Amino acid sequence: MVLKPLVECVPNFSEGRNQSIIDAISTAIKNTPGCTLLDVDPGKSTNRTVYTFVGEPSAVVDGAVNAARVAFKLIDMTQHKGEHPRMGALDVCPFVPVRDVTMEDCVNCAKEFGRRVADELKVPIFLYEEASTQPHRKQLRQIRQGEYEGLKEKLKDPQWKPDFGPTEFVPSYGGTVTGARYFLIAYNVNILGTKEQAHRIALNVREAGRSEKEPGRLKFVKGLGWYVDEYNMAQVSMNLDNYRITPPHIVFEECSKDARELNLAVAGSEIVGLVPLEALLMAADYYIKKESLFIIDEALKVRLAIDRLGLSSCSQFDPKKRIIDYMVQEDLTITQPLASMSVRSFIEVLGSRTPAPGGGSAAALVAAMGAGLGAMTGWMTYGKKKFEALDPIMRELIPPLDKAMRDLIPYIDADTNAFNEVIRAFSVKGVQEKEQAVEKAYKQAINVPLGTMKVASSCWVHLLKLAEHCNMASKSDLEVGCKSLETGIWGAHRNVMINLTEIKDQTFIQTVQTEADQILEFSQKSIEKVLSILNNRKD
Incomplete structure (x- = not known):
């Protein structure tokens, strides 16, 4: 699934005491289609409220403009006092890149917001940070120097002509600073x-x-x-x-x-x-x-x-x-539908009349369970008085096994997604275009199970040491884990090999086959060593 681009907007309003005004601004943001209000943080001493909301670029600009309208109507700067420096009702309105947007995108958001507010409300708007190109008015503190009380005289200075809006002072509102910055x-x-x-x-x-x-x-x-x-x-x-x-x-x-x-x-x-x-x-x-x-x-x-x-x-x-x-985290049932299923549901869909999910997804799941059982064996040894001397070793072994377990889970869905891309590639029009799309899709369908193999294989060095030192009450858990890991690697190897038959790039074939075979051989030798260590331990 392609996630939507996301921009964060963090407008600061010069009102932190009147709850009805605070709520009215919140409502304006929440009622803007495409905007999600994440946080409202008022301060009585500062007499200031910081709002945080996110959305796609155009929606976020709409939300900020809607909030500015409410501030213009309800906040009277002639009566405002507070600890925090300020120069306007909507004092500062930064746009921040969160996901799949550039700083340039956020600069455009700030400029569009500034233009619209200035045109509609007839108030002065200044650009700062990444949106400003003037060194003497790039930082917020430079622009806000003199605060609201000094803004009337400041606007008379040609060096402080607003980027948008009039040079006339609007007593009830003051001025707004907007721009783009990284996360503050x-x-x-x-x-x-x-x-x-x-x-x-x-x-x-x-x-x-x-x-x-x-x-x-x-x-x-x-x-x-x-x-x-x-x-x-x-x-x-x-x-x-x-x-x-x-x-x-x-x-x-x-x-x-x-x-x-x-x-x-x-x-x-x-x-x-x-x-x-x-x-x-x-x-x-x-x-x-x-x-x-x-x-x-x-x-x-x-x-x-x-x-x-x-x-x-x-x-x-x-x-x-x-x-x-x-x-802002999307529901994992959307981004990782297979990995988010119940065990029963996954097994049932695995056994249904569909080609995906198939062996590659199952191999990733089995490998993840293998790494997980390795981590569990470490936890069954760590922190117990009887094995206290082994704590430093378990501290070394548990983290990489835990990480491998978590890293393998996304491969469950990635393998199915890669197969679906292969199916889509065959629907591309044009002989040459289809040929290129199919070759590219098959390479990805190979790289995913190869990735499963690489992550899973990284566990063996830790499992070998774990076999030497673990609590033997968990011997069978570790044995099942290692056998699962080996099976996952073997299954991923079979997926790599069957898809290689569809590739025309001979260099790619040779490189991948060599690497996959080496991992498989290393896995087979490693499990023999682990099982031998466990069977020969006397404790």
């Missing part, structure tokens, strides 16, 4: 201290530091200190512009270090809006290594990150509602 994490570290102390830490860690001569320690970090009345504590409030360079856990550790030097307590942290799963897994891996932990399950890694960063200190952090990957 709005991240706050809680400090049991004063606003001034939190700001002092912000100056230490943010990239800009105190001045050009005295920069801060962390790249791609913007920050300031403020006091949040509803939390009754100060925060180092930051934007992490590139979490792959400076992830939340590094920011948390650096802020904590500075807080300790000031004899201040850190009371967890807060993510405003949504966060990529990758950022939390990076944090988990950091603490796993730092504390010599052994955790490979994704859900437990996420839980560890939430705990160590104190992400539930201000409000409950629900991974299903706060991690964007989980929010």
Whole structure:
């Protein structure tokens, strides 16, 4: 299945206290066809609400325009006060690439949004980040300098002519900044201290530091200190512009270090809006290594990150509602229909009067079960007092077997999909075009089971060591696992061989056949060794 392109929009509105206005903006977004509202995060002290929604590019632009209309009608900037810097009712509206869209696509979204809002509402719109080509007005802080109160005079300066809309000041609305950027994490570290102390830490860690001569320690970090009345504590409030360079856990550790030097307590942290799963897994891996932990399950890694960063200190952090990957994940019954079936259903469809799923899908399933039984044998040894001395070995062996098991599951559907592509290739019109399409489809139908063989074969080195050290109460489980793995590899090999007969590319044939035969031979020798080790153990 081809997944739809996805853009994220994260508009920030200058209203965080009036629930009816907050709800009205939410409704405008939710009622826009093609838009999915993922998160609404209001703040009373900041008097600001951050919305997060996704959709295809055109739908997301429609949703942002609809929300801007509501803000124009209901928010009065002449009455607005709050801790957060701002210059307009819809203060900033970034578009972020999520899936199958380019940064250029998001720049086009920002420009289309800016043009439509300026034309309809007659308000000034400024472009920033990737959508801006002017160095003096590329960053949000540059454009927002002077904030709402200084915007009237700013608009008189030719250097600050809006990218869209009039140069006249609209008191009730102010102005909007829109653009395209990569995923930004709005991240706050809680400090049991004063606003001034939190700001002092912000100056230490943010990239800009105190001045050009005295920069801060962390790249791609913007920050300031403020006091949040509803939390009754100060925060180092930051934007992490590139979490792959400076992830939340590094920011948390650096802020904590500075807080300790000031004899201040850190009371967890807060993510405003949504966060990529990758950022939390990076944090988990950091603490796993730092504390010599052994955790490979994704859900437990996420839980560890939430705990160590104190992400539930201000409000409950629900991974299903706060991690964007989980929010936009398509139902696996659509993307992996076979792998998502019940065991009974899969066996019944396997035995039905259809050519697919067939042996290739079954081979991938059997191989995945083999790797899974290997991982299970490791778990039946790990963490038990009787085998405590073997814990370091099990920590080494379980992760690659668990990974192979998970990597093999998608091959169940991939094999059937590849067969269906072969069928479709035969319907291509034109002799030469059909010939090329069929050759390409058959090559893919070969590469899929060959991939099954490669992943499954990677397990043998770990299974051999596992056979030497595992809890012998699980001997039969490991034997079944190894036999399943061997059967999966053999079945995938048969699929490779039968499809090779349809290929005309002799170089491809020779290369694939050699590799497949070598894997099969290695598998047959490996299972003999594993079974021999298990049968000869005396314990």
